[in-house]
Amino acid sequence: MERTVMTTPYDVEKVRAGFPVLHQEVHGKPLAYLDNAATSQKPEVVIEAMKHYYEADNANVHRGVHQLSERATRDYEDARAKVQRFMNAASSKEVVFVRGTTEAINLVAYSFVRPLVGKGDEVLITAMEHHSNIVPWQILCEETGATLRVAPINDDGALDMEAFSVLLSDKTRFVSVTHVSNALGTVNPVREIVRLSHEKGVPVMVDGAQAAPHIPIDVRAIDADFYAISSHKMYGPTGVGALYGKESLLETMRPYQGGGDMIKSVTFEKTVYNDLPYRFEAGTPNISGAIGFGAAVDYLEGLGLEAVAAHEDALVSYCTERLLTVPGVRIIGTAPDKASVVSFTLEGVHPHDIGTLLDLEGVAVRTGHHCAQPVMERFGVPATCRASFGVYNTTAEIDRLVEAVKKVKEVFG
């Protein structure tokens, strides 16, 4: 793939200046926020967009004829158009605002997959899924008698594509895979997964929660049937996300929740559901959240996804290299194609102790199972430490991480 030539180098200091939260001390040390896979920080432009909505335009959407409601509706729908463009969806009807990736997956499981499956049918996921892409399918299988199949991963944390192709069978009714693993950083070959699945006539959902902040998303190039993202992982507010669904599929689906906004007309005899995407947006939506989400998309596009990916790839390589200079460090997840995550353990020290000790040095990382317990089991560790990077992270912060890890080693001797 050809990369756009950047005329100006990536200016990380300028990026940092736009994030108010970064400029503080923790335990007397400057904050190094390396927990972006859990949630990213928010730039001023996002905070301002939400503040502006509450200060100038607050009203309910799609209801009033008054000025404020019209402005709120316009901004809410503008945000949808931004997200549509960001994912390269064909139409804004294909972008449903949801609470986040978790809700998007549950929606698809309930409204699309559940009516399709019964005893003897199978749903296929992978061994590197986040709990939110496991549990909805377990619930569905329990209720329908279908079986959940899990494609294994290799020792480096890459998906075992051969095993995947074998597990993809005449019984498979649906495939749901993550684009990027939050615990390992592995980037899955989603285009290939979709191609193989479609050859068998099986629709595919892609969990894009970790991909959206790091790599350019093109749902049409991937040919995904469904694609889910969370605003809070891509510099937007919490409590909002988007489900992309092909219009032809969304058209056939039963509603997820009933209520206001998702209907055209209601009588006690018959209710007519609203058009797409409103049919799946029952109740007053997270209006300020959607507006902030739209601002976050503008922000990311302003930086340029290609430039962001290059910046973060460099950080992952640097971090991996530097951490491996510390004896006893083991990197969990060494797939050739990785994005933004470095998961590691230190021999003889429990990850929780490392996490607390790094916190004392002002370095924020995640420790634990990262909502991916099966992944921990696969690698035979109870938990890992995870450093995950965003647009504002620097090599100097990684140096501080590595120094802190060395200090932990000293303390535990």
Added chain:
Amino acid sequence: MSDMRELYQEMILDHNRKPRNFRVIEGADHHAEGQNPLCGDQVQVWVKLEDGRISDVAFQGQGCAISKSSASMMTDLVKGKTREEAEELFLRFQELVTVGSEDIESLGRLAVFAGVHAFPSRVKCASLGWHTLHAALKGEEAPISTE
């Protein structure tokens, strides 16, 4: 609290490296299992009673340095105590790690855990062993959980 060694005092590190009473008691009078699902820490505690006193107590499990050293030190401290005395110590320890104690002196060696209450996410690590002992003494057979 800004230095690693203030929280991870030498005594904690020592109990982590060489946990005391880290074994199974065959034919124990009481036994309980505890776990902290958030971090996967697991501990089992065995107790032997003689004339209402804890004549032997042991633990096994896996976890972070805070949980392991706390369980280890606990076994050292409650051996020879009556049930009531052990329960009393459990309550005082809970107070120490959740809100902090006014009277750290009288807690003796347990005072090394005084730093924990500044780290809410680690309180459960420190108290897992104690909760499990408490469950064992009450005769609760179902595994207890800190969640």
